[in-house]
Amino acid sequence: AVKIIDCTKVSNDYRERFLPRELYALKKLNHRFIAKVFETFLVSNRMFMVMELATGGDLLDILKETEGPLENSKSRIVFRQIAEALKYMHSEGICHRDLKCENVLIFDNKKVAKITDFGFARTVYLHTTGRRLLTETQCGTISYVSPELLGGRPFDAMASDCWSLGVILYVMSTTKLPFSSRHQRRRQLTKRYKLPERLHNDCKDIIKKLLEPTVSDRLKMDQVLQHKWISQYSYTEYPFLT
Template identity: 45%
Template sequence: MDDVAVLGKKGYTLKKEVGEGSYGKVKCAYCDRLKCEVAIKIIDKKKTPRDFLERFLPREIEALKRLRHPSIIKTYEIFETSSGKVYIVMELGKKGDLLDHIKLEGAMKEDIARIKFQQLASAIKHCHDLDFAHRDLKCENILLDEHLNIKLSDFGFSKYLSRDENGKPILSKTFCGSAAYAAPEVLQGIPCDPRISDIWSLGVILYTMVYALMPFDDSNVKKMICVQKQRRIPFPSSQHLTVECKDLIYQLLQPDVSLRMHIDQVLKHSWLQNPKPKTLSPVSTAKEGECSQKPQEGKPEHKQSPKSHFAKGKGEKETDPLKDGWF
């Protein structure tokens, strides 16, 4: 029985395809029961690798069942047919994803970015408090509802943290997600608490929100890691950010995991407490786009793009973080 017939029996009228992941398609459908459009992720177990079926799919389903938050995409129903297809019925992000929104509208003003980031950080706190790490945070996995509110999605790489006999989280060794958003410890294969690695990804996302650029050039991952570990973060003069906003980005993109913020600290940062921006930081002398990249689709797991979409980096020497556009 095809998807149209299977879903029709359940009261769903299948419409167009709205996305495609590594191991499944996402289609739009109208739900008779809910009287609204929904997104349905369809996974054919016969066409997916065993590793995905045994590890990642169960983790995703567990996360979708347990995570309930206003800024996390809502899951309405999960069912499987005898033919081996899994259907995950979810809330539809009517305004698409954050990446497309930034491409269309450009860099966000701080007041707007603050609201969006507050919603995202609140969703991550909910995950982390329940011992879930997302492990694939990127602009493409952040959907927007009809009012442009944040809806965190795609928990395919999420993981529930196991703990040892002393109650300490067992560190993760698996590389997940896209290199451009991944923390340096993940790219280096260093065992880590994946919740702390999520924080780094939040820094990349916030930077992208306020600059409509990516902070690091991932066309050469080895070189990118060196730049990240030196904390060489470009702040182009094209966008005059407040000191508070720059400071939050700088704290999120902390290469030392022992010093990186936890989600509770993120939510308490002064930038997120301010209803209005404070004093603008001094005008930077950095050229627009220096060592930055236009936002682009995240690369698949374990794959690197053969061609760079970044502007060439400049000035690889050590710099004073408060000069030359670097923080």
């Protein structure tokens, strides 16, 4: 697959800030659950990115195919794969800032999920001191963004990624978004969303702890991977997603 960006049709801000960050992230990151980009090159003001082909489409396509939420065993596999990729990204000092179902690609006969699209990715540490930076840029897809991003103040982009991961799990488990766009931030801050009774209790628990409006109480990625819902199964249990 080839992603083509016409540099004459994008904003100066994108060309000078976001595109270099995306290229940096693609160069730095190498993980089995991150979609590979084999080559990037510029021809006549067009940036070409040659990447592996997602034969299974994206996670939203899978949910449309199944015409309903994923079973517990299947959503757990997808979730663990993208959680591993996100933990790796954060350990490398890079946040994604646009995690959503459409940015999770499906490979290998619908058994493997990989994160893609690093157009909003950025480093979160100050190179000179190693101090973690807060970000002020409001980016991402509105239904998946955290309440602190909507608050319009500097925020921790890694914690915001964790919120988006919780939204992805909610969508996989229900095929719905947890919060409507009307009064979205108020609903987020008051935890006004519903979890179906049929959901596994451990799955409910991890969703609640990721969709936690208090940033200091929200799960971090190492805590996510230690959670009993996903720490108790082996990778030999891959079922087909559809």
